[in-house]
Amino acid sequence: MNVDDLEWQRTHNGRVLTQLVDSLVEHGCLDLLVETARERGDWACAQAAVRGLSAQGEWERAWEVIAPFAATGWRPAVRAGADVLLGLGRTSQALDLVRPQDGDEDGYDAWRDYAEVLVGAGRVDEAVDVFAARLWDMRMLWALVEVTEERGHDERVLELLTPIAEEVRRDPEQPRARALWAAPSAQSRVLERSGRADEALRLRAEDVVADRGWPSDTVDDYAKLLARHGRLEELRELATGPARYNAVRPYVAALEAAGRFDEAEDYLRGLIAATPYPGNYESRLMELLMRQGRTEDALQVVEHTFDDLYDGNLLQAAMILLAEQGRHDRALEIAAQRSPEYLTENEKFWIRDNRWWLMGESGRCREATAEVEALPEGEVDDRELTIAWLLAQDGRLDDAIARLRPLPGIRAATDLAGLLVRQGKYAEALSVIPDVATRREEERRFWTDRAQQTEPAGGL
Template identity: 45%
Template sequence: MNVDDLEWQSRTLGGIFPRLVTTLVERGEVELLVQAASKQGEWFCAQAAARGLSRAGKVERALKVLEPFIEAGWNRARWERAEVLLEAGRVQQALDAVRPDEEGLASEWVCRDFAKLLARAGRLDEAITVLTPHLDKEWILSTLVELTEGQGRDEQVLELIAPRAQRARSARGEERWSVKPSNAQDLQAQVLERAGRVDEAVRTLGADIAAGHFVVQNTLIAYAELLRRHGRLEELRVLGTGKHAGETLAYYARALEDDGQADEAEAVLRRFIATAEYPDRFRWPLIELLGRQGRIEEAVEVGRPTFDYRDACLFEGIIQLLHEAGRLHDALALPDERSAEFVEEHSSWFSSNRIWLLGEAGLHEEALAYAETLPPDMYGLTVSKAWILEETGRLEEALALLRADTGLQSSEVAELLIWHGRAAEAIAGMPSLAEQHAASRQRDAAKQADRGPPSSLVRVRRQRHRGRPPLLLPSEIQAAFAAVVHVDDEAELVDVDFHVVGAACPLAAVGTAGSPSCLDRPDCTIAFSVQGEGPLLFLVGAPAGRAGFAALAHELAGRFRVVTHDPRGQAPARSRALIWLLSLNVAASTRRLDSFFCRRLFTIAQASQEANETSGQSHSLMAATRAVAS
């Protein structure tokens, strides 16, 4: 066991990754997790085992599981030990185990984690003191509000927020667009509301909106949600049908529906679709409303005008709606209606979704027959076929198919075995952590040789924050990102705003909203589209192109200027190489998203993942949204 292997595992989700671990926990395989931790140095297994043993009251055994990782210098194990000690009532020992030194107190990440521990230990005053130097960070200010809820500290919190909210109010008039914390006005209203001062919250935030004294569009959403929660329909009507309709009309329509005025909600949405300059942003709220009423055919017709759009296409969302309504044959009919050009442009998406829908409809043999007509190297085909075989009870054939594909991760086989009660066999068949890490280094070296000298790549430097657990993203995204970006310190891959896309697509080349464009590069031509207004936000991934990100882009367009593109190697973008990227401008944009909006994005992403997970589609959308929501 060494820190290098552990950092690689945490960064890439190597070894027995969290989803497998969660499945093992759900199936009561704690002892198997303990063995994997002690014999194979599997950190995710150790973490889950320690938590499970702690909940069962086996504190000393939980600590023993963590001990080798602490001795190896793995910082995350120290924090996990503190959690176990705290749960056991050994408060002082828990706090002393991770109490930050002077360097740690300078890190907002360490202070955030320590403040949460202090709050759980009932030491809220200390927690507030630790957080206070970092309250100009949006997420730290949100942590303060979260930790103090229901603790009788609202007046103290409001005093801390007030100067920051005032700074945000004055920023727009002074044309300062990067003021921090940009969420101070939203949080001020939230604390006023929970303190029972709803009228003051509405009055304060409403005055800011009316005067244009806000910087980020989240403030609009916070106000709309506040009005909806308290049935302030008239104020919400003024907001939702005025100049901010693009961001808030959906909230007004939903409030009308909640108030028993679904007909009026439908009418106002249809009116804006018919008359607005950019009407398509209002289609999805109407589709959802009709779906809740069981008017599926009408919902499909509302989305149909967008089906052939290069961007802001609601086709996939309609497919999901039909699936959820049990209208699988209708869902299958829609892809079959698409033109040959559409199928060619979105071949991977089309094929994997058709296999999935056939399987969901119980047409397994037809799904397998269709799969045989596809190129054998099509992305995700092996996993799609294995899922169909497993659905028909042909487990051994499915396992043999997965094992024969050397390009797949061993976890694909392991997960299938675990689901069928063969957990010990699954873990025994996994390569050791050291073997996986060595294989990863070999793959990286081969990719580097193919890419040429690193001078043509983006290089990112940043400071490592001790004690902060890295965000956990799927390994394919981590590896894909590493293939394009050289990072001096790879402890956390979504820690900062990398602005990676700027290297491949200069901002000057970005076209006007809603206009599909082509960007000529030395080795390719990239098709891209832009929609919405606000801070510039790139949604970039592979194999997902503009169609794959359509639902997310549509949701984001109300508050960002969203750029999507077709990856290299996919029509109409043509290239000699396929670029894998995941960049959501994390620090600059996505951490400003309010919790409701994050949950909304997560819902979209979850629907996308559930549709595509077993057919091998990329998890980039889901992972990005988890990162946003965390």
């Protein structure tokens, strides 16, 4: 186990392996994950095991799992180890473990971790001191806000933030202000949570009016602040004024939350009529109408884009929304109705994959499988994986597993592992995932082969 392997795992495991080990925790496989973490140095297994053991109050076992990982000095493992030590009541050891070293390359992460452990130990004043000495970094500024939430230190935080926010407002073009341009937003958040929402609203309103050339987040921040406090009239003025673009979504959401659906619809239709390229507004109106169950009205808003060969096409967005409502057949129908030109351009690119997915979700697995199998093997990316998924959707797990077993690559392995979990074969599910050394060697061979394939033939 070393830092390089651990960092590689973090960037290559992805969500799939995390979902796999989390499902094993749900099935009570903590002992299996503990053993796999110990034997293979697998970070995904170690994380899941530590979370599960900690949730059960088994802090000593959690420390046995995380200690070898933390000993490498790798920052995520060090942070997780410190949390376990806090759970054990070994505060001094936790702080010693996570304390930044001179020349620490992960400066921000290291100091934030240290401050968070201080907070976890109940030493909030010391954590604030850590941030106070480093507020030239925007990330530290936001970390101060986040780490101190609900810790009873808002006045102290405001003492630090307010001078910086005022400096940014006075001269937004100077280098320090450019680096800390979100200080007014951070100040606003702390004012709001400390019960001073009116002051936060006043300052944000002044920021919008002043238009100091800050990013559009200023308008978005103010709009959301208005919405949270039910200030719909002021929000309407913002959403219909010159800075409206970043206030549209909060305004529509606020109207919808208040049950004022007709107003939200009329507002969006007005924007669509007044905008030369209204795709974003059409998309939001479609979503609004879909949420109200007005499926055909929603489709009518956007169907004129469905044969567009450019970026304004909302066909896939409509298909996904229909699928979320369980309207798989309707999604398939609108895809099939496309012009020959559009289908020629997009059939292989994305439509047929989406069609097979929709057919699988709607119980037409065998029909979809037949379509895939009728195509030449080189014609479909991930052909075998697609067929295996359709077989599993059809309840034919053994057939799907048999299809996946001979396939190379981590995606096939994780799909196979997921099916084995469904059959209760938990140990086998983990065993089919290649270890880190094997996966790294596979990746090295892949890139070597690719480089050789792209080398020009012959010499100079």
